[in-house]
Amino acid sequence: MKTPVSDIGEQRFLLACAQAGDERAFRRLVEPYRRALEVHCYRMLGSAQDAEDMAQETLLRAWRALERFEPRVQFQTWLYRIATNACLDELERRPRRPEPVDPFPDRPGDETASPTYDPAARYAIREGMELALLRAIQELPGRQRAVL
Template identity: 45%
Template sequence: MTATADLVARARSGDEEAFRALTEPHRRELQVHCYRMLGSVQDAEDTLQDTLLAAWQGLGGYEGRASVRTWLYRIATNRCLNARRSASRRAAKEWNVPGVEPPEPTRLGEVVWLEPCPEAVVEGALATPLGPEARYEQSESVSLAFVTALQVLPPRQTAVLILRDVLGFHAAEVAEMMDATVASVTSALKRARSGLERRRPELPEGQAPPAPGSPAEDELVSRFVTAYEAADVDAVVEMLTDDVFMSMPPMPLEYEGRDVVARFCRGILGTHRRFDLVPTRANGQPAFGAYLHTPSGIRHGTGLIVITLAGDRISAVSRFESSVLPWFGLPRSLPDR
């Protein structure tokens, strides 16, 4: 009997430690799979727990024809599909920054339920080897732009694209997971690729982001922090690409283009509001807890800012609510200095 078969047999007899040994190696990648499918860290965690419960209860039906990993992905994918069909997504919120009137948005975004994913979760998943069919770099496959684009695809197309092009499963494996034919999987993948390409921002040649943790990235991050904390709007704007994109889920306001983003930044930073930025990472990208100075000296957390780099510029800025700060090990407030 193989080690896996022994663990399965013990788990079937009620051995919870054996079940954890079977599933724990795949936990992080399953969590990120659910996050890609759902766009929400909270929904992904709930669906992961639902997946593990279903696996525990369904061990009697596991026949060993596929690996435990593939079997778990089948359960997780179908739980995510159910969640996408039945979910009451997080509602959009109105602008809530006192004393600041935002400019007219370029448009209103659809994916107001999007949440940033902590680096600890991302790193655990990206260490997993991909299958031979994978088409995307692992860092791109967790970026905010990629996850956002996935949310507006039909659910089954999203699942097929993730399983085939992100994780690299063969078409026959995906068909088995989704109780479908290879032909229907191939057709769904073609439509998903077309839909994704229409929604993903194009990256001009030579505009690849610097490697995470590289001197080039560190220099850009340092410049951004210095300019933002000094409320030097001109310096912040100078770092932006011409087609920079700004979003702020769960508020639907979206801005595209340097001029309108500059007006937004002047509204935030040009009203004697001062912030401290505490660096972290989200979705494989530089991120910052933003803390507003107050007359009492205590700096209150107002949100999480995530920036997308393109060459030596910033091509996107995403701002999330302060409720996400604890996910990144950041406090709700900082004491007086």
């Protein structure tokens, strides 16, 4: 796993080179954040493919706006803000459509009372609840989703 440039001097140097048009310096500066940006975009958009596209769009927007980057702001924070705005733009472009969700049992957890209840079933239930939560978050308007 790549780690963000930890030396402030090195980060400033790479930033100055990137602002002067050095694409390799820019790639070296942003590459450690790529996976985290994809995860951030996935949480907002709910699709791995869309998240990958928005992470790429984020890096493109960052490259174009690099000359306006203010060093008093953390570079990572700046990238996340660009990613959030890119995702919000994408959500506004999408038509709102309800997606079907499997109904929850009337009383979740009833299966734990069964003597045949096993850990694999418990894991499946937990995973189903996590997916349901993600699905519910996807139904929120973009700005509310960004908060979560």
